[in-house]
Amino acid sequence: MRNLHLLRKLVGRDLTARFMGSTLGLAWAVLQPLALVALYWFVFTTMFTTRVGGGGAHYAEFLVAGLLPWFAFNEGLIRSTTAMLDNAPLVRKLPLDFDVLVLVPNLSALIFECIGLAIFVAFLTWRGNFPGSIWLLPVALAIQFTLQAGIGLFLAATQVFFRDLTHIVGFVLSIVFYLSPILYPVGGRFEKFFAWNPLTPLLGLYRRALLSGIPEAGAAAALPEPRSIVLVTVVALAVFAVGRTVMHRSHGDLVDLI
Secondary structure, three states, rough: OHHHHHHHHHHHHHHHHHOOOOOOHHHHHHHHHHHHHHHHHHHHHOOOOOOOOOOOOOOOOOOOOOHHHHHHHHHHHHHHHOHHOOOHHHHHHHHOHHHHHHHHHHHHHOOOOHHHHHHHHHHHHHHHOOOOOOOOOHHHHHHHHHHHHHHHHHHHHHHHHHHOOHHHHHHHHHHHOOOOOOOOOOOOOOOHHHOOOOOHHHHHHHHHHHOOOOOOHHHHHHOOHHHHHHHHHHHHHHHHHHHHHHHHHHHHHHHHHO
């Protein structure tokens, strides 16, 4: 209970500190992802002609359903990597569970993602395309949080010993972005490049949850195979267990090195 209370306090502080002093305040939480979505939408619908899968769904909707989870995943991992060093005074002075420091940026990222998802669902409803499978959203969010928090715990502990990890993570995430079905659907001769990626069924869950109310969505809104959903769930739980173990076993060394 003490850690839960501390977690709430730290998440609240994190949300407030990120936009403190800015004129638009929390509005940036909406404007930033919307600006990036608009940029990608312009590039891939105006500069390049793209149709989504075989169903011909509007590309902007397909894109948003993939980008919103990615923004949270990307931000959570990047901020998790430096979570220990960013909170060095707390690490040195307070006898706390270091897991909390990693959960904070991931929870903040998911809160902003939920804001974007709520706006997107409201837009779809206004268009008359309310998603009937919206109940899948909590499932997708839970899997995503477990996966990125587990990776974040491992990265946060490792980065204290290997400071170059921050730069490596940014580079690797750039590669993962293009090897994930975010800008384009899974299919064709490049399908094998997506098969290994746990984000593939996860993003499939998001698209099923969000695009199921669009009759023309077709394959873009198809539910991933049950075995792939089970697999990504097992992977997420395993990654979280490994990350937590690494963090706890390196606890003493982390305090000495920070």
